[in-house]
Amino acid sequence: MGQQMSDQRPIGVIGVGWVGLVTAGCFADLGREVIAMDVNAAKIDALERGEVPIHEPGLEGLLERNRERLRLTTEMSEVLDPARLLFCCVDTPPTYSGDADLSRVESVVSQLPESGEHALVMKSTVPAGTGRAIRRDHPSLTYVSCPEFLKEGSAVEDFLHPDRVVIGADPGDEWAADEVEAIYRPLGGELVRTDVASAEMIKLAANAFLATKISFINEIANVCEEVRADVAEVAKGMGLDERIGPQFLRPGIGYGGSCFPKDVSALKQLAGNSGYHFQLLTAVIEVNELQKRRVISKLQKHLGSLVGREIALLGLAFKPDTDDMREASSLVLAGRLQADGARVRAYDPVAEDAARPLMSGVDFSDSALRAVEGADAVVLVTEWPEFAELDWAEVASRMRGDLVIDGRNALRSELVTAAGLAYEGIGRH
Numbered sequence: 001m002g003q004q005m006s007d008q009r010p011i012g013v014i015g016v017g018w019v020g021l022v023t024a025g026c027f028a029d030l031g032r033e034v035i036a037m038d039v040n041a042a043k044i045d046a047l048e049r050g051e052v053p054i055h056e057p058g059l060e061g062l063l064e065r066n067r068e069r070l071r072l073t074t075e076m077s078e079v080l081d082p083a084r085l086l087f088c089c090v091d092t093p094p095t096y097s098g099d100a101d102l103s104r105v106e107s108v109v110s111q112l113p114e115s116g117e118h119a120l121v122m123k124s125t126v127p128a129g130t131g132r133a134i135r136r137d138h139p140s141l142t143y144v145s146c147p148e149f150l151k152e153g154s155a156v157e158d159f160l161h162p163d164r165v166v167i168g169a170d171p172g173d174e175w176a177a178d179e180v181e182a183i184y185r186p187l188g189g190e191l192v193r194t195d196v197a198s199a200e201m202i203k204l205a206a207n208a209f210l211a212t213k214i215s216f217i218n219e220i221a222n223v224c225e226e227v228r229a230d231v232a233e234v235a236k237g238m239g240l241d242e243r244i245g246p247q248f249l250r251p252g253i254g255y256g257g258s259c260f261p262k263d264v265s266a267l268k269q270l271a272g273n274s275g276y277h278f279q280l281l282t283a284v285i286e287v288n289e290l291q292k293r294r295v296i297s298k299l300q301k302h303l304g305s306l307v308g309r310e311i312a313l314l315g316l317a318f319k320p321d322t323d324d325m326r327e328a329s330s331l332v333l334a335g336r337l338q339a340d341g342a343r344v345r346a347y348d349p350v351a352e353d354a355a356r357p358l359m360s361g362v363d364f365s366d367s368a369l370r371a372v373e374g375a376d377a378v379v380l381v382t383e384w385p386e387f388a389e390l391d392w393a394e395v396a397s398r399m400r401g402d403l404v405i406d407g408r409n410a411l412r413s414e415l416v417t418a419a420g421l422a423y424e425g426i427g428r429h
């Protein structure tokens with residue numbers, strides 16, 4: 001343990017999901033040789049044919065122009081032989097208890113030789129304490145925590161222009177942390193060198209804080225509806241305070257995605273498992289669940305019973321510029337609408353294939369205008385720019401009813417109402 005490695009060695013990336021693929025592609029783009037492995041042979045085959053399994057702006061071009069430097073494999077040995085730094089990018093989905101499922105991480109660790117030559121660089125989001133536990137069970141293994149802060153839809157951009165890079169290592173493992181730092185240094189961004197447990201907590205705390213900010217503004221929006229204030233004005237006035245800042249103050253129909261729901265729950269469980277009741281996060285989660293359902297009461301307020309009503313959902317993914325359906329609010333919304341007897345049709349510019357297997361009984365359209373035909377109400381679920389540019393007179397002429405619920409406050413209400421439609425946003429009057 002502790003020997004220096006040559007800069008020229010290839011970098012190993014284990015797991016080519018969202019994080020792994022972006023990480024591997026970007027390291028290659030930095031001029032490094034990368035060997036990326038995944039147990040999913042179909043995924044590796046597809047990537048070798050040049051097919052990128054996810055929708056992420058800039059990623060396809062990045063992988064294409066770095067083909068020479070990026071080797072793909074399903075064999076761990078092909079990574080372990082040449083590489084010493086192994087970036088672990090496997091997923092850590094939530095279990096039924098809300099804890100993170102570390103079985104894939106454990107499987108990776110179990111395959112690492114005890115020679116002490118390798119350093120495991122953890123990018124997967126893991127509970128604080130995971131690094132310490134792995135080090136305890138595998139004393140010869142060098143361990144670095146290097147959490148990712150990539151946003152889907154701008155992951156390549158975020159990777160190449162980070163706000164900060166967090167690198168956590170415990171005494172004895174600094175050599176590997178130095179190697180990681182050297183890889184990231186050309187990208188700029190503040191380098192935060194710390195211990196492993198603190199690095200793990202930074203990731204969880206950052207996501208939990210952002211989720212808290214969203215649930216907070218969602219509750220403010222709900223109060224705004226009661227007192228006839230405009231949440232957009234409120235958020236603007238709040239955000240100009242430097243201590244608050246303007247970002248993540250957009251109310252909507254709840255946060256989703258692969259990170260916030262899972263990480264907030266994992267932090268709550270982690271605290272609970274150590275004997276601490278994290279009250280605030282319990283509320284953040286509950287507010288988010290209720291927020292997804294508020295659209296139903298808005299629809300009922302205007303339409304009465306939803307039995308037999310035709311509801312068009314514009315957008316399905318948890319946010320624009322992605323086809324990721326994980327924890328998307330549309331899933332809860334469509335399920336609730338169907339349970340209340342409504343018929344649901346939907347259009348999303350890229351997420352249809354991902355959504356189909358998750359949304360039985362939903363009628364998929366190939367354009368927004370097709371989706372609204374004969375609809376009693378239209379609900380904007382994901383704020384794709386093309387929805388803000390819709391011809392509302394055309395929409396009105398195709399609909400059966402006249403209700404537009406803007407679940408992301410992404411539409412210009414005056415354009416919608418000018419077409420003779422009734423508009424309702426979130427926290428706006």
Ligand code: UDX
Pocket residue numbers: 148149150151152153207210214247248249250251252253254255256257258259260318319
């Ligand atoms: C998030 C974190 O931002 C990123 O740092 C971390 O690495 C992974 O998790 P991501 O899941 O891609 O990234 O999505 P993000 O853009 O943060 O949005 C998450 C959800 O919050 C979306 O559903 C979005 O619609 C919602 N959101 C975001 C709001 O409802 N209001 C806001 O003001 C901001």
